[in-house]
Amino acid sequence: MRNVGKQLGVEAMSLYHHVASKDDLLDWVFTLIHLPAPGEPWRAAMRARALSLRRVLSEHTWALALTELKLPFGPAEGAHTFAAELNLSAQDYPHLAELVIGRSYRYADEFENGLTLMFDGLARQVGPPPGRRNRT
Secondary structure (H helix, E strand, O other), rough: HHHHHHHHHHOOHHHHHOOOOHHHHHHHHHHHOOOOOOOOOOHHHHHHHHHHHHHHHHOOOOOOHHOOOOOOOOOHHHHHHHHHOOOOOOOOOOOHHHHOOOOOOOHHHHHHHHHHHHHHHHHHOOOOHHHHHHOO
């Protein structure tokens, strides 16, 4: 609450006139996230929800900064430094090497790429919708 108050230019204690706790404040933020309509295809629904979440948290930087601070590397450090510290072999992990070697990494820049990778993996696990077959 101290950090939120600082960003808003008010004392943390004055926030308690409007919300009972930090949890209440976070609950309010999460009510701003767009929820997809029932029956919408899962991939489109999840993508819309994730992008809405990202937008809402970007508008409330105190909430987003908490998420990005938990990354295992700093903004100046980049993912390549983190990967080097893990001592993973590029031969054993070629896709990871392709992703991080020689590239700069910004969490915000990779958000949609991460969604695509995650949804592609889920789609492979779930398979095609009932009544549809893969064409080979």
